[in-house]
Amino acid sequence: MLNKRKGLVWNSEPSLLGCLPQRASVQHIKQSHAHVVVWGHNGGVTGHLLSLLSLSSVVPFPLKYSLSLFKSLPFPTVFAFNSLIRCHARANSKPSFSLSLYSSMRLRFLNPNQHTFTFLLHACTKNPNPNTNPGVQIHAHVIKFGYSCHVFVRNALIHLYCNSSSVPSAQRVFQEDTLCADVVTWNSMLAGAVRHRHIRLAENMFDEMPERDVVSWSTMIMGYVQNGLLQDGFQCFRAMRDKGVRPNEAILVTLLSVSAQLGLLFYGRFVHSTIEVLRFPMTVHIRTALVDMYAKCGCIGNARILFDGMLKKDVWTWNVMICGLASHDHVKEALELFQRFIDEGFRPMNVTFVGVLNACSRAGLVGAGKHYFKLMVDGYGIQPEMEHYGCMVDLLARAGLVNDAVQLIEEMTVAPDPVMWATLLDACKLHGYMEMGEKIGKKLIELDPTHDGHYVQLAGIYAKARKWEDVVRIRELMNERIASKVAGWSLIEVQSRVHRFVAGDRVHECSSDIYKMLETIGLKMTEAGLLTEIF
Template identity: 70%
Template sequence: MYFHKTKPLQHYHLFLSHQPRSLPQIKQTHARAVVSGLSGHSHFMSHILSFISLSSSFVSLSYSLSIFHSIPFPTVFTFNSIIRCHTKHHNSYASHCVQFYSSMRRRFLNPNQHTFNFVLHACSKGYDTKALNQGLQLHAHVIKFGFERQVFVRNALIHMYFAFSRFESSKRVFEEDTLCRDVVTWNSMLAGLVRNGEVRVAEKVFDEMPERDVISWSTMVMGYVQNGILKDGLECFREMRERGIRPNEATLVTVLSASAQLGLVGFGKFIHSTIKSLRIPVTTPIGTALVDMYAKCGCIEESRVLFDSMSRRDIWTWNVMICGLASHDYADEALALFHKFINEGFCPVNITFVGVLNACSRAGLVSDGRHYFKLMVDDYGIQPEMEHYGCMVDLLARASLIDEAVELIETMVIQPDPVLWATLLDACKIHGFVEMGEKIGNKLIQLDPTHDGHYVQLAGIYAKARKWEDVVRIRRLMTEKITNKVAGWSLIEVQGRVHRFVAGDREHEHSSDIYKILETIGLRITEAGYSSKNLTFLA
């Protein structure tokens, strides 16, 4: 008799000796507990709920709630687990976490640091006034229960205030106790600053950090790139590698994207060699980023080899390959890959058809372009966006179908971008449609009188038609309307370093050497019989 009474207790220790990770393992443990008579054991069921909150598998809240409600007298540990279960789900469940916290207080249970950590993170997902007010009240409870010096709680408070764009509040929590900080505290400040565009402030915080981990470096790299400071992001990555920090997947994808946007194949290859030397697995996101980088940097063959070698490809991998082939004038290959993409069971999205229509535009496949545009709308229910209209206008303009292109623009369901009209204006210059070009050019100048390119294009049309008085008139108009012209700049990659230049640049550290070489080039051109008088400059 004594044996049977203690048998459930024996099972209790046996079941808790190994923590189940996946949902099937958790349910198996739960089922064995029911058979063994432990389903009414509050402490054991609280641990089952804890296993669910720690599991990486998706677990429905109905299952978590059924276990919670089966416990007659839940403890703080139980409440923490059910709150944590809710924080892993959609933002709409954030308010439920606060309700559980309130329920816990009504039972006269005092929260611990883990309680505040979970419920503050839940408030951070709310993004509305109600969630902010709840977060402010929780901050008051943090002080009331004496957890304001707990580093985990302080980190959660910093994160919450940044989520609501309360920068000063985050800064106040960060600075009120300089001794109560860890690397996560600093990383929370970094993440909040870069997410809100305060990259230069984040730089100062980064420089002051007593300790940095891979998250610190990754946050800075992604902060630069996401805020458009691509060159600094790449230099930060270089320094990260020089210090021996192993990059994570997110960092690699980010710097590959930056290299692609700048067209720096040398830096892209440096990143690729880093992946190989560190034996980092080429996951689908990394593989897709590599395919995209090589395609955008002009190395379409390397891009295709990588694409073919990938064991797993998602819809974005196919999209970057289709778009890459299209941008390199491999129209037949791009369209063939699109049909293979469909046969593989993938469903195209808006960017897929940007690649397909771009392929048709570059190859002059007017009938095919019309077909795919109609297919996109009728068969896949994708409403045309500006990029799709841009491809179609370019396709029709290249084919000298200016009237059809104008009709397409005027019947657009969205407000047309001036770029579409500028595309037509360029086509009018090429095909000699002076009257249509004059009409479109004047329309563009009315839409954006500060854009110097519109004046230049219209003057070019008049120059081709030998209407010199109109050329002078448009040039004068441009001078009157545009007082400050933004200088264009160029990037060049030399020995893995990115250099930026503007016309007449004298600030580069090697500018004197560069101008000496330019003089040498000029002399050699003259010696070869070339003269600036023999060169033709087009407006």
């Protein structure tokens, strides 16, 4: 084609736009823009380039470039304004920029369309404060221009109100016209209810949904997990499988993580079998979650087999395996794996050294622990955190180096937590540092006077020193200060069923048998001379 200099018009729009994909890269857009500049201005092409740029997922978003494209338009259309508003929304900029564009568009007597409001409301979600959110004013304009029944606009409104902690407002929008809704509408309401812990509302909505997709199931499962209703979450997963819905990676990794944290091996194996039956792609994230689950559920052999079978591993995979081996007292293997980790070119992180120092602590390797602690600080520039100090204090305390442990605590760059002092207190009791133990026990009670364990530990110190009057005094003090303590609870999995126990309750159907067994165990321990203290 000839250019304008030779007397012919450059018709660049079909040729340029025809060769650009819908998700064109910024580089391709800039190349097309260069053609427009060289061969003569074409507002239609520039507007479309701006639209393509608004779809770009590049990070950071080229907001300045989008502004320059827009400013090159002598008479920007609603289409161009919408594209720039969308650019601002994607760039995570303040909603005020998008609102000023909307105001400028109205001053030019251009009427907004449904896309204008969709992009504007998306921009307003960047301000989660419901009291100052301009989205309420945009809602008024939605009604004024007659777009309140447009499904995309309604979805954006529901998302806006849920994001700004105004679930009742979202419900009102939803209930205005329940027929004007798609699966995205229902999912937005479901996600809002779950995010704000209205789990029963979410359950009712989930039951009423005319159509569910994998996002619906995923949201419901996540809601159960986040609210501590773990068994309900797994039952929902089972129902999802019964309906023939294929789970996504997020669901599988979440359920494996829950199984790992609570030691629910049966559920973890069920998720693993589901992955195998569906021939789900074994990504690094899923394999790492499986390794973590088996390690934390006590099946360290299964975890190691999975780990060794992985052709590709990331730093988290190595960390999970090192920490798993350390927690199972496979100290030599953990340290050897750490060396392999270094040899393969990975750079250790904070959690890597938690596993390594934990391994040294469990094996009583004082010299090795000091070496790795120094390597962490001097070799890799990692500042010690509470977990690292905790491992070192435990290591020194177990070895009887109580004074060294105290010195380390005094030199810490962060304030020691009560757990660290409690670890030291146990060491004082074990190694006979009664005077130091008494001081630490009193300090612990000052730090947290509502924790009954601190009173028990200090009473144990007094009992070992045969200071029976002090034992009685501490016991009375504990009874005075801890009048209404929230009962602790624990979970245990037996024969594919999760049992929940609360301290001191008799709600469980087998409670009478359980207490009889506890009495039998107590008698046998007494006969063996193991119960020598009051607490």
